[in-house]
Each structure stands twice: as C-alpha cells, then as structure tokens.
Amino acid sequence: MSKHHVTTTINGEETEFLCETQETLLDVLRNTLNLTGSKEGCASGDCGACSVIADGTLVCSCLMLGVEAEGKTITTVEGIADGETLHPVQRQFLEHAALQCGFCTPGFIVATKALLDANPDPTEEEARYWLAGNLCRCTGYDKIIRAVMDAAAEMRGEARAA
Amino acid sequence: MDDQVNVAEARKGFKWVGTSPVRPDGVPKVTGRAMYGADMKMPGTLVGKILRSPHAHARIVSIDTSRAAALPGVRAVITAADFPEQNFEYIGPERVAVNFWHVTRNIMAREKALYEGHAVAAVAAISDSVAAAACALIDVQYEVLPHVIDVDAAMAPDAPLLFADMITRGVEPAPTRPSNVSKRLEFKIGDLDTGFAAADVVIEHEFKTATVHQAYIEPHACSARIEADGQGEIWASSQGHFAVRALTAKLMGMPVGDLRVYPAEIGGGFGGKTVVYLEPVAAMLSKKSGFPVRLAMSREEVFRATGPTSGASMWVKIGVTKDGKLVAADGVFKFQAGAFPGSPVMNACLCAFAPYDIANARAVGYDVVCNRPKAAAYRAPGSPISAFAVESVLDMLAKKIGMDPLELRLKNAARIGTPTIFGPKHAHNGYPETVQALLDHPGYRAPLGKNQGRGAASGYWFNGGGESSATMQVNADGTVLVATGSPDIGGSRASMAIMAAETLGVDYKQVRAIVADTGSVGYTHVTGGSRVTFATGTAVVDATKTIIKDLCRRAAMIWDVDPEAVVWEDGHARPAGANAGAFPPLSLKDIAAKAAQTGGSITAAASVNAGGQAPGFSTQFCDVEVDPETGKVTILRFVAAQDVGRAIHPAYVEGQIQGGVVQGIGWALNEEYIYNARGLLDNPGFLDYRCPVASDLPMIEAVLVEVPNPAHPYGAKGVGEVNICPPMAAIANAIENAIGRRLTELPMSPPKVLAAIDGPDAGAGA
Ligand code: FES
Ligand code: FES
Numbered sequence: 001m002s003k004h005h006v007t008t009t010i011n012g013e014e015t016e017f018l019c020e021t022q023e024t025l026l027d028v029l030r031n032t033l034n035l036t037g038s039k040e041g042c043a044s045g046d047c048g049a050c051s052v053i054a055d056g057t058l059v060c061s062c063l064m065l066g067v068e069a070e071g072k073t074i075t076t077v078e079g080i081a082d083g084e085t086l087h088p089v090q091r092q093f094l095e096h097a098a099l100q101c102g103f104c105t106p107g108f109i110v111a112t113k114a115l116l117d118a119n120p121d122p123t124e125e126e127a128r129y130w131l132a133g134n135l136c137r138c139t140g141y142d143k144i145i146r147a148v149m150d151a152a153a154e155m156r157g158e159a160r161a162a
Numbered sequence: 163m164d165d166q167v168n169v170a171e172a173r174k175g176f177k178w179v180g181t182s183p184v185r186p187d188g189v190p191k192v193t194g195r196a197m198y199g200a201d202m203k204m205p206g207t208l209v210g211k212i213l214r215s216p217h218a219h220a221r222i223v224s225i226d227t228s229r230a231a232a233l234p235g236v237r238a239v240i241t242a243a244d245f246p247e248q249n250f251e252y253i254g255p256e257r258v259a260v261n262f263w264h265v266t267r268n269i270m271a272r273e274k275a276l277y278e279g280h281a282v283a284a285v286a287a288i289s290d291s292v293a294a295a296a297c298a299l300i301d302v303q304y305e306v307l308p309h310v311i312d313v314d315a316a317m318a319p320d321a322p323l324l325f326a327d328m329i330t331r332g333v334e335p336a337p338t339r340p341s342n343v344s345k346r347l348e349f350k351i352g353d354l355d356t357g358f359a360a361a362d363v364v365i366e367h368e369f370k371t372a373t374v375h376q377a378y379i380e381p382h383a384c385s386a387r388i389e390a391d392g393q394g395e396i397w398a399s400s401q402g403h404f405a406v407r408a409l410t411a412k413l414m415g416m417p418v419g420d421l422r423v424y425p426a427e428i429g430g431g432f433g434g435k436t437v438v439y440l441e442p443v444a445a446m447l448s449k450k451s452g453f454p455v456r457l458a459m460s461r462e463e464v465f466r467a468t469g470p471t472s473g474a475s476m477w478v479k480i481g482v483t484k485d486g487k488l489v490a491a492d493g494v495f496k497f498q499a500g501a502f503p504g505s506p507v508m509n510a511c512l513c514a515f516a517p518y519d520i521a522n523a524r525a526v527g528y529d530v531v532c533n534r535p536k537a538a539a540y541r542a543p544g545s546p547i548s549a550f551a552v553e554s555v556l557d558m559l560a561k562k563i564g565m566d567p568l569e570l571r572l573k574n575a576a577r578i579g580t581p582t583i584f585g586p587k588h589a590h591n592g593y594p595e596t597v598q599a600l601l602d603h604p605g606y607r608a609p610l611g612k613n614q615g616r617g618a619a620s621g622y623w624f625n626g627g628g629e630s631s632a633t634m635q636v637n638a639d640g641t642v643l644v645a646t647g648s649p650d651i652g653g654s655r656a657s658m659a660i661m662a663a664e665t666l667g668v669d670y671k672q673v674r675a676i677v678a679d680t681g682s683v684g685y686t687h688v689t690g691g692s693r694v695t696f697a698t699g700t701a702v703v704d705a706t707k708t709i710i711k712d713l714c715r716r717a718a719m720i721w722d723v724d725p726e727a728v729v730w731e732d733g734h735a736r737p738a739g740a741n742a743g744a745f746p747p748l749s750l751k752d753i754a755a756k757a758a759q760t761g762g763s764i765t766a767a768a769s770v771n772a773g774g775q776a777p778g779f780s781t782q783f784c785d786v787e788v789d790p791e792t793g794k795v796t797i798l799r800f801v802a803a804q805d806v807g808r809a810i811h812p813a814y815v816e817g818q819i820q821g822g823v824v825q826g827i828g829w830a831l832n833e834e835y836i837y838n839a840r841g842l843l844d845n846p847g848f849l850d851y852r853c854p855v856a857s858d859l860p861m862i863e864a865v866l867v868e869v870p871n872p873a874h875p876y877g878a879k880g881v882g883e884v885n886i887c888p889p890m891a892a893i894a895n896a897i898e899n900a901i902g903r904r905l906t907e908l909p910m911s912p913p914k915v916l917a918a919i920d921g922p923d924a925g926a927g928a
Contacts, residue, residue: 037194102191103429140824
C-alpha cells in the first residue's frame with residue numbers, strides 16, 4: 001500500500017510523517033508519532049477522548065484523516081503544559097480530583113483549553129454544553145465542571161470560586 | 163472545596179485521613195503520559211484482530227483458515243481448536259461461581275456462536291490493514307439457528323435452546339427436560355401467608371429493566387509476549403492483573419508461574435474488566451507466531467462482545483400496616499445471563515429487601531441464558547435491578563398509606579441485629595443514618611414547580627473484603643514506597659499513601675504509592691466489590707506497622723538500648739521515657755541512613771484475607787421536571803447520602819458517589835441494548851447508546867455519612883458501588899410525583915414517558 005507524505009506542525013514543532021490513505025489523524029498520532037495521550041474511546045466522534053486543536057478549532061482526531069493534517073497546526077494534550085509547568089486547566093483538574101480513571105482526561109483538558117481560548121468567562125451552562133461531546137463515565141462531571149470554572153477564573157486573574 | 167465541610171468532624175485527630183491531596187499518579191494523567199492498555203508497544207509487535215460471528219445463534223459447521231494464513235504479512239491464525247478443552251464444573255462460591263467450560267467457549271466459540279459478536283477466530287499480522295484483510299479471508303460456514311433475546315421468551319417452553327443438555331439447577335426433583343434456565347434460587351425468612359394477612363395494604367407489580375453496559379471509555383486492550391520456552395508476559399488494562407494471570411494461564415493450559423502480568427493504567431471498568439476476553443487470545447497468537455501481539459477492541463466490539471449487565475423481568479409484592487410497618491415481601495427476579503450462565507440474580511435476591519426489617523420475606527431468582535453477550539459484573543451487580551422494583555413498590559405503599567416515603571424507610575430500617583433472608587443478622591448500622599441525613603436536608607422540603615416531582619429510594623450492597631497484599635520500602639533518603647496489587651481506577655493510590663502517611667506519621671508527599679505487577683507483590687484480588695480501601699488498605703496499614711516495629715528495633719540498635727525503650731511518634735523514633743535515655747529523636751531519613759549497619763534494606767510485606775467489611779447503604783432523592791410535550795425528563799437536583807464508614811480521601815469518595823449516581827441516571831432514562839428481529843444489536847456505539855453527558859446534568863450533591871467500621875484501621879467502608887442502586891427507583895418515583903403516572907419499565911425514555919402521560923396509569927395500585 002503506498003503511503004502519503006504529510007508535513008504539519010504538532011505542538012509547535014514541524015513534523016513529517018507517512019500514512020496510509022484511510023489512517024485517521026488519531027492513528028497517526030498514536031501509532032506513528034507515539035503521541036499516545038490522545039485516546040481512542042470510540043473512533044466515531046462520539047466520546048471526545050481523541051480531542052485535538054487543529055488550526056484553532058476543537059476536533060475529534062478520529063474523524064480527521066492523517067493526510068488532512070497537511071499544512072495545519074495541531075495541538076494535542078502533550079502540548080498543553082509549558083515544559084514542566086502545568087497549564088491552569090491541568091492543575092485545576094488535579095486539585096479538584098476531576099479525574100478517576102483518567103482516560104477521558106486528555107480529551108477534557110484539550111476541549112477545556114479550546115473553550116477558554118474562545119470564551120474566557122463561560123457560564124456553567126456554557127461549559128456543560130461545550131463539553132457535551134466529551135464522555136466521562138467515572139465522575140458524573142461534577143468535579144470536572146468545577147475544575148473548568150475555577151481554571152477559567154484563575155486565567156482571568158480572579159480568585160478561585162470555591 | 164465547600165462540599166467537604168461535612169467531613170470536617172471525622173478529620174479531627176488525623177493529619178491525612180479525611181483530607182483530599184492531589185493523587186500521586188495525577189500529573190501523567192493530565193499531560194497524556196500515563197500508559198493505558200493500548201498505549202504499550204513492545205518491539206516487533208504484531209497487530210491482532212478477532213473475527214466475530216455475524217449471527218445471534220448459529221452452529222459452526224466448519225472454519226477454513228488456509229487462505230488467511232497464506233496472506234503475506236500474516237503471522238498466525240487461531241481458532242478455539244488451539245485452546246485446551248476445560249472441565250465442566252462450577253468453581254468457587256455460588257455468588258461468583260465460574261465454569262471454565264463456559265469461559266473458554268466465551269473467549270472463542272466452539273460448537274456454536276451464541277451471540278452476535280462472539281469470537282470465532284483471530285489473526286496476528288504486520289499491520290491493521292493486513293489483519294483486517296486476513297479476517298475477511300477466513301471462511302466460516304454457519305448453520306443459522308433460531309435465536310432468543312428476551313428473558314421471558316427464553317423461559318417459554320418452546321424457546322430455542324442455547325444448550326441442548328441444560329437442566330435447571332436448584333429444582334427438586336430435577337427437571338427431565340432441558341431449558342434455558344440455568345438455575346433457580348430461593349431465599350426465605352418467616353411465613354409469607356401470616357405476614358400478608360397482617361397487612362392493611364398490599365401492592366404488587368411487574369417491572370422490567372433493560373440490558374445496560376458499563377461503558378467504560380477505554381476499550382479492552384492488551385499486549386502479550388509468549389517465549390519459545392512457554393514463559394510469557396502480558397501488559398493489560400484490567401481490574402485485577404492477578405485475575406488476568408490466573409484466567410489466562412488456565413485457558414492457555416500453562417503454569418501460573420510462567421506468566422507475569424503488568425498492570426496498565428485502566429480507563430474505567432465498573433466490574434466489566436474483572437474477566438478476560440483478549441488476553442488469552444493475544445497470548446495464543448503470540449505463542450503461535452513467536453512475536454508480541456497487541457489486541458485492542460473497537461467500541462463496537464466492546465458493546466457486542468463484552469459483558470453488559472442483565473436485563474430483567476421482575477414481580478414484587480409488599481404488605482404494610484396502615485401505621486407503616488412492613489410485614490411481608492415477596493419477589494421473583496428473572497435475569498438474562500447472556501450466552502452462558504452466571505447473571506447476578508443471586509445478588510439481586512439477597513439485596514432486594516436487605517435495607518429493611520421485614521419479618522416475612524422471600525426472593526426467588528432465575529438465571530436464564532439467551533443470545534446476548536455473557537453478562538459481566540457492573541457496579542453492585544444485581545442489586546440496582548431488584549432495588550428498582552422494590553423501591554418503586556415502597557413508594558406506592560407510602561403514597562397509599564399517606565406516609566412520607568423516607569419516614570416509611572426510616573421506620574423499617576435494618577439495624578444491628580436485624581435478620582436477613584440470607585442468614586446472618588445485620589452486623590452494622592449506617593442505613594437509618596443515610597435516611598435521616600436526607601430528612602434533615604433542606605432540599606427535601608423545598609417547594610416544587612409545575613411538572614416537577616421529587617422521589618427517593620435506597621440501596622444495599624455487601625461490599626467486599628478478601629485477599630490483598632502490600633509491600634513497603636523505606637528508601638535511603640527517608641522517602642517511602644508503598645506497592646500494592648490493586649489497580650487504581652479512581653484514585654486509590656492516594657488513599658493508600660494517605661493511610662501509610664497517617665500510620666507512619668510522615669508527610670503525604672514523602673510516600674509514593676504504586677501498583678506492582680504479579681511478580682513484584684503478593685496475590686491481590688480484583689479491584690471490585692468496593693474492597694480496595696478496606697482490604698488493600700488494611701494490608702498497607704499492616705505493612706506499615708511492621709515497618710514501624712523494625713524502625714524502632716533499628717533505633718534501639720543505634721542507641722544501644724532495648725527495643726521496648728523506643729516508641730514511634732509523629733514520624734520519629736523516640737526514647738520511651740526518661741529511663742530510656744536522652745537521645746534526640748531519629749527521623750525516617752536518619753534511620754534509613756544507617757540501614758546497612760542495622761540489618762540491611764528496610765522493607766516489609768503484608769498479606770491479608772480481610773473479613774469484617776461493612777455493607778454499603780445509600781439513600782438518595784432527586785427532583786425532576788417532565789416536559790409534557792416531549793416526555794423528556796430533566797434532573798433538576800440530585801442528593802445522594804451514603805454511609806462511607808470514614809472517608810479516607812473525601813474528594814474521591816464524593817467522586818465515586820457522583821459517578822455511580824450518574825450511571826444510574828443513564829440506566830434510568832436512556833441506556834439500553836436494542837436488538838433487531840434477527841437478534842443483532844442495533845446500537846453498538848455511543849451515538850445510539852446514550853450515556854449521560856455534561857449538559858444533561860446538574861451538580862450531584864454527595865452527602866458523606868460516617869459510621870466508622872471497627873474492622874478497618876481507619877473505619878473505612880467500601881464506597882464504590884451502592885450509589886448506583888437507588889437512582890432508577892428515585893427517578894421513577896419522582897416522575898410519578900410529577901405526572902401522576904408510574905413507569906415500571908427501564909429506560910424511562912421520552913417515548914415511554916409520553917405514552918404514560920397519554921395512557922392509563924400502569925401503577926393501578928398506587
Ligand atoms: S475516539 Fe474520537 S470521539 Fe471517541
Ligand atoms: S475519569 Fe474515567 S472516564 Fe472520565
């Protein structure tokens with residue numbers, strides 16, 4: 001099977017890879033580039049565990065082909081922290097115990113980052129609807145939503161809500 | 163966090179128990195570095211793929227793998243013929259008995275495919291695409307047979323039989339004709355006739371629940387490597403790597419000692435990852451090919467081929483006096499086992515009336531096979547199903563006699579000494595306290611708006627104890643390592659570190675908790691049955707106490723005094739009193755620095771078979787609003803009180819409660835397996851199998867009731883499961899309160915609610 005050559009930017013670094021036509025960006029990230037932080041929960045766009053930001057837009061990497069990454073700028077969960085310094089969203093998830101098994105967490109971190117980039121001051125309802133594409137089976141979302149609201153407040157420079 | 167205020171009381175006297183520090187394994191989980199089942203790639207790994215039955219029920223006439231095996235890039239093709247046959251016998255306690263004749267047929271079909279998605283062959287190849295092409299080249303000849311999906315239909319005398327020789331167990335004399343009923347159970351106390359004769363009001367009703375899946379977000383995945391000498395390693399995401407080792411070794415016919423299993427991080431299990439599906443297949447593919455093999459399920463495979471929990475058909479009848487005394491209860495619980503015997507119907511029978519003091523009661527259960535995937539454990543397996551029926555009838559009775567439903571429960575609450583239908587008397591309190599907590603909750607009396615209703619319900623779960631092991635090491639710099647054999651699904655490393663730090667009197671951050679592989683720590687039973695904080699926690703505290711003794715002995719050597727002259731206090735060895743001498747206290751670091759001179763490495767191991775676990779009790783109420791146009795039910799408020807013994811890490815305890823409640827909300831309102839006329843699953847994906855999402859829900863208020871368990875060093879009780887028992891009935895009761903119609907069939911999805919609004923009241927007795 002012949003492969004395509006793709007040049008893209010992932011987490012700030014120019015990256016090249018070869019992929020088969022039918023391979024999704026998620027397959028490429030996980031299997032070719034060893035970026036296994038993006039998870040496969042469904043491969044059908046229904047769980048959000050594979051969330052990445054592509055040219056500023058939150059997408060399910062399982063619904064995007066590897067070849068579509070050509071020329072794009074992709075951020076995965078591995079690119080959210082600044083070196084050893086966690087992003088406020090990551091820190092708030094930890095402090096709020098907003099993860100149990102942690103399998104959905106990469107997707108939620110990426111989706112929350114995209115939310116706060118687009119809307120730094122979401123209401124709880126806006127946060128719940130934005131994150132409705134991310135399934136978590138462990139937490140009942142309570143602590144996730146609290147972490148998101150507190151991360152938003154922190155990033156706006158406000159005192160923590162709780 | 164403001165919602166931790168309710169545990170402040172318990173925190174008194176403890177430094178770490180009752181606090182909620184960040185988990186030791188947290189950072190890799192928010193940065194994407196944590197390694198789950200599918201994230202491991204050994205050098206030279208092949209891709210495994212399983213070919214599955216497209217039929218609900220079919221005889222396998224022949225399997226020809228020759229064309230697949232000849233495809234370039236294919237390294238191995240296997241079928242059931244590669245696995246040794248197993249004896250037909252039920253092993254282990256009846257509640258969880260295993261029959262390996264069934265297990266080996268579930269991982270790879272032999273004579274027949276018994277459900278759509280049943281594995282029939284597997285390949286290992288150099289890539290996904292080659293593996294898929296190879297599966298397509300395997301020629302399986304099927305003779306399609308009539309199938310049966312529904313439990314009542316499977317019990318009908320003319321039902322298609324899954325096993326031509328299945329004679330119902332538990333019936334005297336044994337039936338002469340085979341059927342799909344694997345087992346009948348009966349548990350009884352008192353005299354039903356006398357009991358019902360004393361009742362002023364008796365209500366009986368039938369109920370149905372749908373098959374629902376645990377729906378962990380991580381699909382099953384593993385890697386296996388079996389060497390030419392027969393020894394091997396497995397890296398797997400599971401609720402118990404010791405169980406994976408035992409089951410895989412048995413199914414492969416290899417000695418347990420030849421297999422080492424490493425615990426990957428696990429992306430949720432809820433009971434569904436206590437059994438094996440992939441590990442023996444990956445191991446056999448590796449053995450046959452000589453290469454490591456990675457096997458991961460798609461979401462569709464998870465739905466079609468792994469254990470959901472049983473759907474059920476039930477009948478419950480309860481009698482009460484007009485002043486609210488429950489005098490008799492009777493129930494029949496018919497459970498789908500799926501393709502092989504072993505539904506959780508026994509639990510359903512035992513838990514059904516357990517929260518209550520009812521002198522005359524009976525529960526009859528049927529374990530029934532049908533052409534669905536074999537049921538696996540799901541959070542308090544069985545109990546939520548019978549609770550839906552029992553707690554609905556209690557609500558009808560309360561309404562009929564004009565009593566508050568929580569007051570009815572409080573009046574009849576089981577306490578220490580209350581008899582049960584399963585023999586031993588209740589040995590713990592905790593139930594009435596959960597009811598009282600809700601009666602005292604301001605929300606319980608808050609006014610409701612139009613189309614809104616409030617409902618309450620309770621639940622019971624045994625909780626587990628059993629075998630657990632822990633080892634502890636004090637490192638050269640005074641840091642401490644705690645290794646256990648319990649996979650961490652919900653923050654248990656944090657609780658283990660908390661208990662170790664508390665016992666040792668050192669900083670939480672000084673202790674690192676890890677999950678060790680089967681070669682590095684003693685046997686530990688699965689993370690399930692709400693047993694880890696209780697049983698593994700006890701092992702951790704035992705190991706810590708041994709370490710403390712050893713540290714005192716070493717301090718005595720350093721000071722040249724008797725070991726009895728040394729005490730351990732606040733993380734330091736100190737002279738026991740003025741007579742013991744005037745030595746400055748020694749810290750862990752001080753003693754660790756002299757380890758070589760005092761006997762070498764400072765380590766201890768502890769193994770327990772923990773008994774004395776206390777059961778879980780939960781009582782919950784919720785407010786709902788029903789849209790009369792669409793039948794959609796919106797949850798406005800949910801309050802869940804649970805007796806947790808003592809919360810070791812309150813935030814993760816709350817998380818267990820919130821997560822269990824939301825799974826219950828999904829079970830109540832949306833989730834169900836939908837089959838078509840050919841017995842094929844129509845909704846094997848998250849789009850059509852609708853789990854709750856963030857926008858469906860309010861915050862879930864967890865009320866931690868703490869009635870400590872004296873059998874645990876810090877009073878802990880299992881907290882993981884009982885929270886899923888009450889929601890279905892609480893929501894049904896709230897819907898009834900809102901629309902005056904009783905729904906008795908799950909899920910209470912919009913079409914059913916709308917039909918109830920438009921039709922006659924199903925709950926004629928209410
Ligand atoms: S894996 Fe992409 S949405 Fe689930
Ligand atoms: S923490 Fe397990 S799925 Fe979200």
